[in-house]
Amino acid sequence: MDEETLRIKLGVAIRTRRSELGFSQDSFADQIEMHRAYYSSIERGERNLTLSTMARVASGLKCALAELFKSARL
Amino acid sequence: MDEETLRIKLGVAIRTRRSELGFSQDSFADQIEMHRAYYSSIERGERNLTLSTMARVASGLKCALAELFKSARL
Numbered sequence: 001m002d003e004e005t006l007r008i009k010l011g012v013a014i015r016t017r018r019s020e021l022g023f024s025q026d027s028f029a030d031q032i033e034m035h036r037a038y039y040s041s042i043e044r045g046e047r048n049l050t051l052s053t054m055a056r057v058a059s060g061l062k063c064a065l066a067e068l069f070k071s072a073r074l
Numbered sequence: 075m076d077e078e079t080l081r082i083k084l085g086v087a088i089r090t091r092r093s094e095l096g097f098s099q100d101s102f103a104d105q106i107e108m109h110r111a112y113y114s115s116i117e118r119g120e121r122n123l124t125l126s127t128m129a130r131v132a133s134g135l136k137c138a139l140a141e142l143f144k145s146a147r148l
Contacts, residue, residue: 003126010125050122051084052077055148065148069140074129 008045013072015043017061032060080148082119087146089117091135106134
């Protein structure tokens with residue numbers, strides 16, 4: 001799988017989960033203390049996230065990293 | 075969970091899986107075209123891996139990222 005596809009699949013999974021929790025993109029970014037524009041670029045699959053950033057997002061989404069990757073089919 | 079614990083848990087899961095497959099650390103690093111010293115530092119939990127690097131390791135380990143995170147209990 002190419003890198004762009006990977007990033008997009010993870011971004012979509014994050015966006016889906018965040019929407020399901022009823023958070024707006026901006027309010028969620030504020031909640032996990034991340035720049036709104038940066039967080040938005042994550043959901044668009046533009047970032048090659050590090051483990052620590054993924055963990056910060058997953059923690060905000062109240063789900064395990066394993067669960068997030070499973071929903072992304074990764 | 076602090077960042078060091080995260081990295082170590084992932085490193086241990088990678089090491090366990092690689093051992094189960096019967097690869098030495100060096101032969102596995104060669105197989106996924108990664109510097110041996112760098113790969114070794116991943117197993118020791120010294121790297122804040124990016125998504126693309128995780129995917130490269132998981133692919134070599136013939137397992138999904140979700141599976142790897144699940145075995146790391148992350």
